[in-house]
Each structure stands twice: as structure tokens, then as C-alpha cells.
Amino acid sequence: MTATADVDPWGRSVRTRRLVRRVTAPVYRGWFRAEVHGLDRIPSQGGALLVANHAGALPVDAPLLMHGIESATGRPVYGLHHWMLREAPWLGTFLARNGGVVANPGNAHRLLAEDGQLVLVFPEGTKGTMKSYSQRYVLQRFGRGGFIDVAMRAGVPVVPIAVTGTEEAMPTLFTVPLGDQVRVPVTVNAVLFGPVGGLIPFPVKIEAHVLEPVRFDVPPDLETYSRRLVADGAAEVRARLQDELDRLVVARSRAVVG
Amino acid sequence: MMRRVLVTGASTPLGRGVVDRLGGRVDVETVVGVDRHGGVLRATGTSGRPPAEAGRTPTLGELVDSLGVDTIVHAEMCPSRSGAPTTDQPDVISTLQVAAAASGRPGPVRTLVAVSSTEVYPASARAPTWRREDEGLRPLAESAAALALEAEDLLRDVAQQQPHISVGILRLADLAGPAVVSGLSSLLGGVAVPLVPGYDPPVQFLHPDDAVRAIEHAVALELAGTFNVAGDGVVRWRDAARMTGRPTMPIIAPFEPLNAVLRTFRVPTVPNALIDVLRFGRCADAGALASTGFSPQHSTEECVRAVAHGSRARSTK
Numbered sequence: 396m397t398a399t400a401d402v403d404p405w406g407r408s409v410r411t412r413r414l415v416r417r418v419t420a421p422v423y424r425g426w427f428r429a430e431v432h433g434l435d436r437i438p439s440q441g442g443a444l445l446v447a448n449h450a451g452a453l454p455v456d457a458p459l460l461m462h463g464i465e466s467a468t469g470r471p472v473y474g475l476h477h478w479m480l481r482e483a484p485w486l487g488t489f490l491a492r493n494g495g496v497v498a499n500p501g502n503a504h505r506l507l508a509e510d511g512q513l514v515l516v517f518p519e520g521t522k523g524t525m526k527s528y529s530q531r532y533v534l535q536r537f538g539r540g541g542f543i544d545v546a547m548r549a550g551v552p553v554v555p556i557a558v559t560g561t562e563e564a565m566p567t568l569f570t571v572p573l574g575d576q577v578r579v580p581v582t583v584n585a586v587l588f589g590p591v592g593g594l595i596p597f598p599v600k601i602e603a604h605v606l607e608p609v610r611f612d613v614p615p616d617l618e619t620y621s622r623r624l625v626a627d628g629a630a631e632v633r634a635r636l637q638d639e640l641d642r643l644v645v646a647r648s649r650a651v652v653g
Numbered sequence: 654m655m656r657r658v659l660v661t662g663a664s665t666p667l668g669r670g671v672v673d674r675l676g677g678r679v680d681v682e683t684v685v686g687v688d689r690h691g692g693v694l695r696a697t698g699t700s701g702r703p704p705a706e707a708g709r710t711p712t713l714g715e716l717v718d719s720l721g722v723d724t725i726v727h728a729e730m731c732p733s734r735s736g737a738p739t740t741d742q743p744d745v746i747s748t749l750q751v752a753a754a755a756s757g758r759p760g761p762v763r764t765l766v767a768v769s770s771t772e773v774y775p776a777s778a779r780a781p782t783w784r785r786e787d788e789g790l791r792p793l794a795e796s797a798a799a800l801a802l803e804a805e806d807l808l809r810d811v812a813q814q815q816p817h818i819s820v821g822i823l824r825l826a827d828l829a830g831p832a833v834v835s836g837l838s839s840l841l842g843g844v845a846v847p848l849v850p851g852y853d854p855p856v857q858f859l860h861p862d863d864a865v866r867a868i869e870h871a872v873a874l875e876l877a878g879t880f881n882v883a884g885d886g887v888v889r890w891r892d893a894a895r896m897t898g899r900p901t902m903p904i905i906a907p908f909e910p911l912n913a914v915l916r917t918f919r920v921p922t923v924p925n926a927l928i929d930v931l932r933f934g935r936c937a938d939a940g941a942l943a944s945t946g947f948s949p950q951h952s953t954e955e956c957v958r959a960v961a962h963g964s965r966a967r968s969t970k
Contacts, residue, residue, distance in 0.1 A: 478779040487852070500781075
């Protein structure tokens with residue numbers, strides 16, 4: 396067969412993942428002392444939509460969660476990301492090889508319902524990563540709740556995951572607009588270590604807590620789901636995640652050292 | 654009931670294949686192939702002769718009426734696959750003629766099967782990886798995709814206005830085989846295979862034999878609706894290039910104005926629509942057609958190997 400025959404139709408490569416996990420492991424353990432609690436709440440088979448809070452100008456939550464869950468469960472994790480990342484040469488391909496998939500309902504549904512995969516999504520999107528440090532652990536708007544619609548349609552549970560430490564890894568002071576679309580975050584890291592050194596996140600302890608899966612009492616594959624159901628579902632997931640974040644942040648004895 | 658079939662685009666390799674294939678069916682009495690200009694190219698088992706009025710070739714509608722055609726296969730619609738818009742819009746015009754032949758007063762036509770292409774799904778970073786027939790499509794102005802979609806809409810109008818006609822539209826993936834190459838697959842058969850640095854998208858091909866089989870399937874079952882047709886699986890563009898054994902050539906500046914200048918000097922260029930395919934890929938979900946009982950015999954990978962083999966055979970002749 397050909398050299399990249401291990402690449403699946405989504406662009407994920409088992410071999411690349413294995414290599415990247417090997418490189419990530421010491422960072423995961425040594426730099427971030429990362430831990431994922433409640434891994435047994437992640438379904439051992441079938442599709443599930445993993446929903447987490449998003450933080451940090453360069454969000455380390457995605458790669459760390461994917462690493463932690465893949466290493467512990469042996470199941471691949473696909474991460475939904477903004478389409479603009481796919482447009483970037485090399486970066487888009489790199490993300491795809493590591494399980495990155497452009498976030499849209501079609502892709503999410505196919506991954507969950509037809510392929511039965513674990514899919515990680517950050518419903519806050521860039522609103523989570525671009526918020527300032529004063530907004531730390533305050534969940535931003537959950538898009539339009541589309542992820543709930545996708546989970547209902549696919550008939551899969553939503554598994555909320557509360558992540559702490561990521562807000563302190565790369566705190567954003569303020570953002571500078573660059574044109575109409577893009578805002579550039581000015582981070583503490585960049586102020587202290589310059590534009591290149593600023594790409595390195597602080598070695599804070601990062602913990603993730605997997606919450607009880609949320610299942611929706613609706614049949615899958617309906618033509619439409621009522622806006623009320625979707626909105627309520629999104630609000631419930633968001634509230635559970637926010638409550639857990641509030642509890643965890645207070646409970647952390649030494650916030651970043653651990 | 655014995656069927657009488659009219660096939661447009663009979664001068665193209667696809668149309669020829671359809672005429673031959675349908676001509677071999679026991680439930681088909683007559684197959685008439687017409688070319689772009691309405692000339693009758695191939696007729697098997699014709700009982701009635703097409704009206705040969707002096708001075709002009711009959712319109713499609715006249716042919717349909719005089720021969721009692723109950724099934725039209727519009728195989729000419731398949732766009733040029735260059736990705737670039739053409740000014741004479743042959744696909745739309747020929748489709749207009751087919752729509753005219755099928756509609757109007759109640760005629761003999763019961764089944765219409767038309768060939769479209771997955772080109773109606775413009776490649777982009779935002780689009781779903783797997784394109785489905787029910788995707789809301791907003792075509793770009795002045796593109797081959799827009800023309801193909803316009804042609805499809807003409808036929809959907811026929812389906813709406815003439816409920817007794819079942820209209821099936823087949824969106825064929827890029828054809829790739831030993832002889833027939835088009836658009837994307839033709840890029841695999843040149844001196845070097847172009848690729849855009851930093852991208853390695855999944856692409857999909859359809860073997861011409863499977864295209865003909867799919868059309869026959871749609872005719873036999875009188876399929877109504879829109880269906881993607883593609884070979885199983887996907888191939889990464891770089892892998893496809895590797896399989897051809899040809900060198901690769903990076904595309905640096907995908908600018909259409911520059912391309913236009915190059916084309917005037919007969920330098921081969923890759924049109925913008927195809928460059929987006931080389932960046933983001935184009936894969937159609939053929940599940941809907943599969944659920945009607947059709948499965949292609951050649952995978953996407955086999956199609957690529959067929960192109961590689963075919964072009965090598967030609968170059969050593």
C-alpha cells in the first residue's frame with residue numbers, strides 16, 4: 396500500500412497520532428501535570444459528543460484532552476475546529492492528521508452517527524480563547540446551540556468536561572483588531588517573553604473533570620428538533636459545566652502549582 | 654413494456670457507453686443516440702424512422718414524438734470539467750432542449766435520467782467533508798458549478814410540472830479510467846501532477862464503466878430524485894500522484910487573471926475551481942444511491958491506477 400494509507404477519510408493518521416502522543420506525553424505529565432478525572436464516564440463504544448470549556452490564546456485544552464482520553468481509553472478522539480484553520484497550509488493538514496475536523500453539522504453528524512466516534516467540541520469557539528483573563532472560567536455564549544441539535548439527531552450523549560488551569564496557561568490581557576475578521580490577543584506570555592517565547596504556555600497544573608453524560612429523551616434522525624428543546628439542552632449542559640468550574644476553581648488549593 | 658430510449662450526448666464516450674449498454678437490454682426496444690446538434694448518430698432497433706424534413710434537423714421534441722420515446726437519458730449535461738465557466742453554456746442549452754422535449758402537452762416520456770456532476774459542490778474549507786444531495790447549495794456566480802446547478806434546476810422544474818415523469822439526476826464524481834479522463838483526473842495524466850504545497854486533500858473518482866452502469870440502474874428502476882455517484886473510498890491527492898509515477902509540480906500562484914494570460918499562450922493551467930479541490934478535496938456521499946441497490950465495481954483507488962496505466966500505455970504507443 397501507499398505511504399499514507401493509514402490516513403482515514405477524515406485525514407486522521409493512526410501513525411501520526413502515535414508519534415504526536417509520544418511527543419505530547421512528557422509535556423502532558425511533566426509540564427502541565429495534567430490529569431483527567433472520571434474517564435469511566437466516557438462511553439467505551441459508540442458516538443459521544445465531548446463538550447468542554449475553551450481557554451487560552453493558544454488553546455492547549457484540545458491537544459491535552461485528546462491526548463489524555465486517547466491514551467486512557469484507546470479510542471480515537473476527533474476535535475472539531477474552526478474552518479479558517481483548515482485554510483492555512485500545513486497547519487490545516489497537521490490538524491487533520493491529528494483528528495482535527497472542520498466544525499459543521501454535517502461532519503459532526505457523520506462522525507457521531509455513522510462512524511460512532513468520540514467528538515470533542517468547544518461550543519464557545521473563539522469567544523472562549525479570545526476572552527480576557529478577567530473573564531476566566533466564565534463560560535461564553537454556546538454558539539447557537541447547534542451541538543445539541545447534532546447530538547439529538549445522532550442519538551448520542553453529550554459528555555461535559557470541565558477543564559481548569561488552561562486559563563492561567565496563557566492569559567490574554569487584551570486583543571488588538573487586525574482587519575475586520577481577526578483579533579490578535581496580547582498575552583502575559585508574549586509581554587514577558589516576546590512574540591516567540593510568548594507561544595509557550597506557563598507550566599500550570601491542568602485538570603479535567605468528566606461529568607455525568609447528558610442524554611436527551613428524543614428520537615434520533617428527526618427532520619427538526621424544537622428550538623425550545625435545543626435551547627434548554629444547551630442551557631442545561633452549560634449550567635452543569637459552569638457549576639463544576641465554579642466548584643473546581645474554589646476547591647483548587649494552590650491554583651496553578653499543584 | 655418494451656422501452657424506447659433517447660440518449661443525448663451520444664458522441665461523447667459516456668453517451669456511447671450508455672447507448673451500447675441500453676441497446677443490450679432485453680426490455681429495451683429502441684435506443685436512439687443524438688449528438689449536440691440533434692443529429693441521430695446511433696439507432697438500434699428503430700421501427701420508426703426519425704422524420705427527415707428537408708432543410709433542418711428535427712428538434713428533440715419532434716424526435717421524441719415521432720419515435721414514441723418513453724425514456725430520455727440526458728448524458729450530455731456532464732459539464733466540461735474544466736472548472737472554468739464557458740460562455741456558450743452548452744450544458745444549460747442542451748438541458749433546456751431536453752426539458753422542452755419532455756414537457757409541454759402530455760407526451761410519451763415517462764422517465765428522464767440526467768447526468769450532472771459533483772462539481773455542483775464547490776470545494777471549500779467550510780464545506781462538510783462528505784457532500785450530500787440535500788446540502789443547501791449556493792452556487793458561485795459565473796462558475797461551472799453554477800451552470801450545472803442551473804441545468805439541474807431546469808430538470809427539477811420538469812419533475813414538478815410533469816408529475817407523471819420520474820426525473821432522476823445523477824451527480825457523477827470525476828470520471829477516471831483507462832480512456833476517459835476529465836477535469837481532476839486529467840491532472841493525473843499530464844507531464845507532472847500539480848499539487849498545492851501544504852495541502853493533501855481526499856479526492857474521489859468514478860470509473861466510466863460504473864457511470865454507465867449507474868445510468869442503466871437509474872433507467873431500469875426509474876429513479877426519481879438527485880443521487881451522488883462515486884467510486885468507493887477516497888485517495889489522498891499526493892497518493893494519487895504517487896500512483897501515477899509522475900513527478901509532482903507545486904502550484905505557487907493560483908491567480909485566475911494570471912491563468913488567463915498563460916492560457917492565451919497555450920500554457921496549461923489549473924483553473925481556480927480545481928485548485929480549491931487540490932486544497933480541500935471533494936468527496937460525495939453515495940449512500941443514497943447505494944440504498945437503491947447500486948454498488949460501483951471500481952474503487953476510487955482502482956480508478957487512479959487505471960488513469961496511470963492508461964496514460965502510460967498511450968505514451969508508449
